[in-house]
Structure formats: C-alpha cells, structure tokens
Ligand SMILES: O=C(O)C1=C[C@@H](OP(=O)(O)O)[C@@H](O)[C@H](O)C1
C-alpha cells in the first residue's frame with residue numbers, strides 16, 4: 073500500500089502584523105520551485121515506471137497536483153521531506169478519475185492538467201477554491217478544443233467547475249498564443265504529447281521554459297527556435313516514449329524574492345539565500361532590483377537538476393526608482409507585488425509597464441497592490457496596464473491589507489511591514505501555505521518580527 077498523501081492544511085483566516093525589524097541576518101534555503109514541482113509530478117504520471125523527485129515543494133498547490141496524478145492512475149508516494157516517488161501509467165494509460173479533481177488555489181496545476189486530460193480519451197471534472205473559480209480558463213481551452221477536446225459542462229464563462237472530455241486521438245496543431253503565458257504553452261504541449269506528428273506553440277514573448285526542458289529530460293524531441301524580437305517557436309514531436317528520470321527541484325526564485333527584498337529594505341541586513349534557480353526566464357526581478365541599486369551578489373554558480381543555481385547574498389541598499397519594460401514581465405510575472413514594495417522604499421518613481429496579466433492571478437493583483445500601497449501611505453497610480461510607484465526610504469505603513477486569497481499579496485505586504493515606520497497588518501496569511509508554508513518561521517529565523525496582534529491599537 074502506498075503511504076497516504078499529506079492533506080493540505082485546512083484553510084482558516086489568519087491575520088498577522090509585521091513590525092519594523094532589526095537588520096536581517098543568516099542563511100536560508102527557500103522551498104522547491106512551484107512550477108517545476110507541478111511538472112515533475114505530471115511527467116511522472118506520463119512515464120511508465122518510477123520517477124524520483126527530490127526537493128518537491130510540499131505546499132497546497134503542488135499537493136493538489138499530486139492528488140490529481142494519483143486519481144488519474146499514478147501511485148504517488150512521499151518517502152521523506154521533499155522526497156517523492158511517482159509510479160506513472162504512461163501516455164495513453166490514464167484513467168477517467170472518480171469524482172472531481174480539486175486544484176484548490178492553483179492556476180498552474182489546473183491548466184496544465186487540462187492539457188493532459190485533453191490529450192487522452194478520458195473525462196475529468198476540474199474545480200478549485202473561490203479564487204480559482206474566478207480565473208479565466210478559455211486561454212487554455214481555446215487551443216485544447218482545436219485539438220479535439222470538448223467542454224461537457226462548465227460554470228458561466230467556461231470557468232470552474234468544468235468537465236472536460238479529452239480526445240482519444242488529439243489533433244496536432246500550430247498555436248500562436250495571444251497571451252504571454254507558460255501555462256497556455258504548457259497545456260498545448262502536454263496535450264500534444266499524445267498527438268501524432270508535430271505540435272507547435274509560437275510565443276511572442278518567451279515565457280518560463282520548464283515544460284520544454286522537462287519534455288527533453290524525459291526523452292521527447294523538442295526544438296526551440298527564436299521567433300521575432302523576444303519570442304520562441306517550440307515544436308514537439310508527438311507520441312514520444314517518455315522514460316522516468318530523476319528530478320531535482322531547485323529553490324524557487326519566486327519565493328526567494330520575499331527574503332531578498334526584505335534584506336534590501338531593512339537597514340543593517342545581510343543575508344544569504346542558497347541554491348536559488350537562476351533560469352534567465354525567471355530572473356527579471358533580480359535584474360530590476362540591481363538596476364535600482366540593490367546589492368545582490370551571486371556565488372557558487374552551479375547546475376542542479378538541469379538548471380543554473382546560485383547562492384545569493386543580499387544586503388541593505390539605497391534603492392532608486394527605475395523603468396521596468398513590458399517585455400520583462402514574463403520573467404518576473406509573480407514578483408510584481410514584492411517589486412512594488414521595493415519601489416515604495418526607492419527614491420523617485422518606478423514605472424512598471426505591461427501588467428495586464430496581473431489582473432487574472434489569484435486576485436486582481438494590480439488592484440490589490442494599489443490598495444495595499446494606498447493603505448500604507450505610498451504614492452502610486454495605475455495608468456492603463458502600468459503601475460507607477462513614487463517611493464521614499466521612509467514608508468509610513470500602518471495599513472490593513474486585504475489579501476483576497478492571494479499568497480503573494482500577503483507575503484509582499486508582510487515584507488513591507490518589516491521596514492515601514494508603523495506595522496503593516498494583513499487580513500489573512502492562510503494562503504501563504506499554497507506556495508511557501510515555511511515563510512513565517514523562515515523570515516523569523518532571519519530576525520523578522522511578526523505579531524499575531526491584529527487590531528487598531530498597533531498604530
Ligand atoms: O507555468 C507556470 O508554472 C506558471 C506560469 C505563470 O502563469 P501564466 O502562464 O498565467 O503567466 C505564473 O504566474 C505561475 O505562477 C506559474
């Protein structure tokens with residue numbers, strides 16, 4: 073009998089305040105990359121035999137994908153901390169699951185698995201929490217329907233809950249994605265695995281390439297060529313014989329972003345974040361922070377699990393506002409909430425361009441960030457899809473931040489409170505467990521001061 077999967081912690085509202093802290097010091101390793109963790113489980117499902125995964129992110133979003141893989145026929149076993157085995161059934165061997173696949177808060181898990189189901193002659197019902205039920209699914213369903221999948225039933229606007237009938241013989245397509253989205257690209261490629269011939273995705277802006285890398289790692293033939301100024305053309309030869317391969321998951325740069333920015337804004341800080349993935353399609357935040365004057369250095373550059381990783385040292389820095397070009401957005405799409413916090417502490421104006429996609433994340437992040445900045449006395453404005461923040465080293469703070477079921481909003485504003493004059497309160501930290509369950513204790517280990525005191529008396 074396989075060991076039972078750990079269940080995601082029950083969600084209850086957990087408010088928290090972050091207080092001006094002494095300099096952060098010490099060395100930490102943030103958990104495994106969320107994007108790679110989802111994909112490692114899915115590729116384990118799609119290969120016949122045993123895939124060993126080390127460093128898997130054990131957080132709500134990924135545990136939901138693990139459970140979905142199990143219901144589609146894989147045996148998924150936790151061996152020890154971050155150490156997992158997936159005994160997969162292989163392409164073509166998937167089963168129609170009993171009951172609903174519940175993806176909780178996870179856009180990536182649900183959309184990638186829609187690609188998997190679309191490429192198999194099976195039927196599955198997808199659901200999620202109130203945040204995921206709001207998120208657009210047609211972006212992945214449009215190409216998947218062209219490949220032969222059918223929507224059996226769905227909530228209004230083709231949102232979740234949704235039942236998808238896959239194609240036993242998916243049609244290979246060439247798809248020019250109108251959105252810069254690794255989830256869309258990945259859904260098409262995952263469906264294309266079971267299609268005869270070549271499935272092509274053309275993206276105008278290069279997005280994270282973990283699916284392409286993992287396809288190759290598991291034995292598929294993928295060619296990637298430049299397309300236009302910033303884009304790529306990805307061609308997958310269908311029906312590869314995927315073979316299980318060990319996966320080592322590097323530390324998540326999107327999680328590292330929080331201690332990184334905290335060290336830059338809290339005076340006296342000097343921290344090390346070990347083994348952070350430095351895939352250039354994920355390092356837009358580091359590029360931007362350095363342009364702002366951040367003291368971030370890389371040491372022990374090495375390759376782990378097929379990805380470049382480095383130990384990052386970050387020290388308190390005097391930051392200045394910069395222009396952040398729209399074409400950089402895909403390489404730092406999840407980092408804008410915490411970049412906005414860095415911008416609040418930077419002298420002058422930081423102009424972040426092309427943030428339309430932030431409106432359809434776990435919350436409307438453009439609106440949630442703007443509301444959080446307003447609550448904490450930070451001058452800012454939204455112009456179209458741009459966010460413009462006018463910062464200064466002295467951020468008032470004192471705000472009550474509404475997190476809207478969004479882990480990154482919660483973590484970003486807790487980071488702000490570590491350096492603002494008056495503590496910052498967030499209404500709910502429960503969703504941090506979807507991507508970074510150890511965030512609060514890890515930040516405390518560096519010297520961050522949080523309280524549980526949620527009330528008007530703090531100011
Ligand atoms: O493919 C992935 O693993 C992800 C892609 C991004 O979403 P989009 O594809 O919607 O940009 C990102 O925001 C998400 O956290 C993870």
Ligand SMILES: C=C(OP(=O)(O)O)C(=O)O
Pocket residue numbers: 133177178179180181406433434480507
């Ligand atoms: C957008 C995110 O994730 P997802 O789309 O998987 O919910 C995120 O983690 O910031």
